[in-house]
Amino acid sequence: MDAxxxxxxxxxxxxxxxxxxxxxxxxxxxxxxxxxLLLVFLTYPLGLGIWLAFTDAEIGRxxxxxxxxxxxxxxxDRVFLNAxxxxxxxxxxxxxxxxxxxxxxALLLNHHIPFKSIIRAIILMPFIVPTVLSAIAFWWIYxxxxxxxxxxxxxxxxxxxTYIDFLGTPWAARWSLIxxxxxxxxxFVAITLLAGLxxxxxxxxxxxxxxxxxxxxxxxxxxxxxxxxxxxVVLTFSVLxxxxxxxxxxxxxxxxxxxxxxxxxxxxxxxxxPGSQLGEGAAIAVAMIPFLVLATLLSYFALxxxxxxxxxxxx
Amino acid sequence: MATxxxxxxxxxxxxxxxxxxxxxxxxxxxxxxxxxxxxxxKSTLLRMIAGLENITRGEIAIGGRVVNNVAPKExxxxxxxxxxxxxxxxxxxxxxxxxxxxxxxxxAVISDKVGRAADILGLTPYLDRYPRQLSGGxxxxxxxxxxxxxxxxxxxxxxxxxxxxxxxxxQMRAEIKDLHQRLKTTTVYVTHDQIEAMTMADxxxxxxxxxxxQIGAPLELYDRPANLFVxxxxxxxxxxxxxxxxxxxxxxxxxxxxxxxxxxxxxxxASVIYGVRPEHWQLSADGIDAxxxxxxxxxxxxxxxxxxxxxxxxxxxxxxxxxxxxxSIRIAPDPALVHLFDEKTGVRLN
Ligand SMILES: Nc1ncnc2c1ncn2[C@@H]1O[C@H](COP(=O)(O)OP(=O)(O)OP(=O)(O)O)[C@@H](O)[C@H]1O
Ligand SMILES: [Mg+2]
Numbered sequence: 001m002d003a004x005x006x007x008x009x010x011x012x013x014x015x016x017x018x019x020x021x022x023x024x025x026x027x028x029x030x031x032x033x034x035x036x037l038l039l040v041f042l043t044y045p046l047g048l049g050i051w052l053a054f055t056d057a058e059i060g061r062x063x064x065x066x067x068x069x070x071x072x073x074x075x076x077d078r079v080f081l082n083a084x085x086x087x088x089x090x091x092x093x094x095x096x097x098x099x100x101x102x103x104x105x106a107l108l109l110n111h112h113i114p115f116k117s118i119i120r121a122i123i124l125m126p127f128i129v130p131t132v133l134s135a136i137a138f139w140w141i142y143x144x145x146x147x148x149x150x151x152x153x154x155x156x157x158x159x160x161x162t163y164i165d166f167l168g169t170p171w172a173a174r175w176s177l178i179x180x181x182x183x184x185x186x187x188f189v190a191i192t193l194l195a196g197l198x199x200x201x202x203x204x205x206x207x208x209x210x211x212x213x214x215x216x217x218x219x220x221x222x223x224x225x226x227x228x229x230x231x232x233v234v235l236t237f238s239v240l241x242x243x244x245x246x247x248x249x250x251x252x253x254x255x256x257x258x259x260x261x262x263x264x265x266x267x268x269x270x271x272x273x274p275g276s277q278l279g280e281g282a283a284i285a286v287a288m289i290p291f292l293v294l295a296t297l298l299s300y301f302a303l304x305x306x307x308x309x310x311x312x313x314x315x
Numbered sequence: 316m317a318t319x320x321x322x323x324x325x326x327x328x329x330x331x332x333x334x335x336x337x338x339x340x341x342x343x344x345x346x347x348x349x350x351x352x353x354x355x356x357k358s359t360l361l362r363m364i365a366g367l368e369n370i371t372r373g374e375i376a377i378g379g380r381v382v383n384n385v386a387p388k389e390x391x392x393x394x395x396x397x398x399x400x401x402x403x404x405x406x407x408x409x410x411x412x413x414x415x416x417x418x419x420x421x422x423a424v425i426s427d428k429v430g431r432a433a434d435i436l437g438l439t440p441y442l443d444r445y446p447r448q449l450s451g452g453x454x455x456x457x458x459x460x461x462x463x464x465x466x467x468x469x470x471x472x473x474x475x476x477x478x479x480x481x482x483x484x485x486q487m488r489a490e491i492k493d494l495h496q497r498l499k500t501t502t503v504y505v506t507h508d509q510i511e512a513m514t515m516a517d518x519x520x521x522x523x524x525x526x527x528x529q530i531g532a533p534l535e536l537y538d539r540p541a542n543l544f545v546x547x548x549x550x551x552x553x554x555x556x557x558x559x560x561x562x563x564x565x566x567x568x569x570x571x572x573x574x575x576x577x578x579x580x581x582x583x584x585a586s587v588i589y590g591v592r593p594e595h596w597q598l599s600a601d602g603i604d605a606x607x608x609x610x611x612x613x614x615x616x617x618x619x620x621x622x623x624x625x626x627x628x629x630x631x632x633x634x635x636x637x638x639x640x641x642x643s644i645r646i647a648p649d650p651a652l653v654h655l656f657d658e659k660t661g662v663r664l665n
Contacts, residue, residue: 203400206367211414211461212388221413225404308404308445 052282059276070283080284083262086174088291090263091242094181098238099231101182102189107219109190110197120191127187135251138180142166142252170260173253177261180248185241189234196230197223229309236299240292264288317378317391317468317501318343319364324373326359333359335525336373341518344499346492350512351522352548357505358397360522361471364503365394378468393462394471398478399454401446401461407433408442411460432460435494452483459494470495472504476511488515509549513537521545543661546590546654552618555628557589558658566655569624571603574650576665582655587664590654593618596630602647605630607638619644 019025053070057063074080109120126134141148143166150163166176200223208218246265249255255262255270262270264284272281319341326334334356341347349357362368364375366387374381382390401410408429415425433439436456446454455475462470475491476484492515495502506512512519513533521528521536521544528548529541540546546554559568561582566573566589573589594616605621605628612618612635619630621644630646638644655664 201398201400203396203398204402207394207396207400207402207461208413209367209387210365210392210394211465212417217417222402306404308447 049282050286052278053286054283055279057278057282059273059278063279066279070280071287074280074283074287079259079262080267080287082259083264083267083284084287086261087243087263087265087288090174090178090181090245091239094178094185094242095235095238097178097182098185098189098242099235102186103193105186105190106193106197107223109194120194123190124187126184127191131184131247132251134184135180135248138176138183138248139252142176144168167253168257170257173257173261177249177252180252181242181245184248185238188241189238192230192234193227196227196234199230200226229306232299232302235302236296239295239299243291243295244288318376319347319469319501319503320374320376321360321364322374322376324360324363324375325371326356326363326368327371332371333525334371337522337525337527339520339527339530341501341503344501346495346502346504346515346517347520348504348506348512348516348518349520349522350506350509350548351528353507355522356525357507357522358473361394361473361503361505364469365392365471366390391468392471393465393467393469395455395458395462395473395475397474399446399458399475401454401457403446406443406445407438407449407457407460410446410457411464414461414465428464428466429460432463435463435497436460436490451479452487455479455487456490459491463494463498468501470500470502470504472502474506475504476506477508484511491515510551513549519549521548523548539663540654541663543588543590543656546656546663550592552593552629552631554590554592554654555626557591557623557626559587559589561585561587561655569626571624573603573648573653576650576653576655582664585664586658588656588658588661590656591628591648592652593629593631595649595652596628596632596646597649598632598634598636598644599647600645602645604643605646606643607636607640609640610636610638612636621646 013021052063054065054067055063056066056069105123109116109123113119140146144150144163147163147166149166150160153160154163165172167173204222204226205218208222213221244265245263246269249261249263250266250269253261255266259267264287268281268284268288270281271277271284275281319339321337321339321341324334324337325332337356337360339347349360351357359368363370364377366382366385370383374383376382377390377392402413405413411429411432412425415428420428429442430439433442436459438453438456438460441449441453441457446457449457455478458475472491476487479487488511491504504515516533518530519533519536520530523544529536529545536545536549540549540554543556547556557566557568557573559566561567561575561584563583564575566575566587568589573591603623605619605623607619607621608627609620610617611620616631616633617636619632619636619638621628621630636644653665656662657664
């Protein structure tokens, strides 16, 4: 026998091998673990939460279906409406300042400055301290009697005569919380934007320099447009984190004074667990979903791959 | 248009000096190429002319004005970067118009200048594309267009062709040269490719380890390299070198002997290095024996790798060679075209 007459003989594959060659089966097998995890850890709690929002469940009593009753009563609820308003305000104010300061820090760190790595480490600090711990620190900073801020302003600098009651009046408490959130959120913004800045080729700045661009023009025409894609991602995440914030507010003010600093998340917890109105708490939590979807959609469109970016065609 | 004068320029990064006193005069409208092996400081020198690196010592003058302390944008130069540095978020049109917009030129002037540059470079169909939608050669042209619209005193190019494939490189080489002949703008061009240097330059500056080895017209460097480094660097395939002594009117090495150049000075008895370009060997019955190792016919010529005694030698012949590997051929250099260098200093002797 020579090569021209030789025919390869194959033994027919057995049943198991054929099964694994069958594409639909293979897809199901490969997807199963991921789907299972999603189902158990994501879909079930979310589904349960949404279901509870339409019942009058309380702790210890599985409720029955009440339709939109929870939402109807929330629409009349001053505390809830106030929480919605404050959540939006809190998110907007904190995000604006976080981005302004974060971008400024990132630009600073992107230059050659002395002690760069130490400064970078210091900036990361708020991020690595557990939130509850820093909340307790802020609680002390904002204490009416022992506040270090009041001490400095009154006893050291003599700029004021009286100690500040940071958490005693609604507006003071609101701004105090926003300041704490900004402090907590800046590292994330600064470090991610710094990573974004470092992807911009220095040659582009040199080209712009030779083209006659001033520092401001380089920022405006080179840095900003090239940073936009990453800025949009960071903005989305920052808005989502801030909107759903719970720990800082709950640890510092618990929603007080007189419910003026409740965020939707803290109010939902307050009503659902200590107040044992599970159904109502769930309804408040569910009411956050449209806001979050809206924020995500907005940033999705802002994020939409820009024409100039690398990647598949998108016209 | 302007002259560029580089006078005893030194550059140090921290404590390491990378340029050790460089002097170059570029005439108005001249096309000067800085060439040298990787790391010899070509880009650094170019960036100093552009103002992207400061000048440690010495001075650089553009059009008679010392620019050591002049900001890059005031120097009226345009640079084409090795990786082109096109703004990825701007169309071809906006890339070319950017400097004019910053200079607040009227829109009519901008569109006129951009249109003309696009015309010269054949970019008109691509004006509304983004850089990522262009081929390498097209990007290269956009980078040149960005320089042209500025109408600068001096063009600076840093290895603009090194990212292109061989064929495109030859084409762009011709285009750049053609462009220079049309615009007559003073140009300083950096490359490590000596063929690019030979074919494009009015004047070549050969650099090596932070020093200038020789400055001259391409054929001058080819005909009379000032030292061993330039001799070995210019020309392809590279010059053959033989180490030996001059004794009684001939060059002797490894028991073989080669004729001395006619204008041989009093080098009798000296240890020298004898250089012959591959294309300056001739087949000759009274030449010396070389054992053929490899034959590479390219059609127009035949390259032969051979050995004289123990020294490898490369020859390029116009005529067809019939010898087989292992056979001997008899070859002789044209004595008018051989080079002698001092063995210790590497300086040319004839
Ligand atoms: N920013 C810098 N800091 C320290 N050393 C540098 C810096 N830039 C360049 N050098 C050094 O200066 C020398 C010359 O560099 P340069 O980039 O000018 O080389 P080149 O001739 O352009 O080489 P190539 O052909 O590889 O581009 C190199 O030894 C390099 O290591
Ligand atoms: Mg270089």
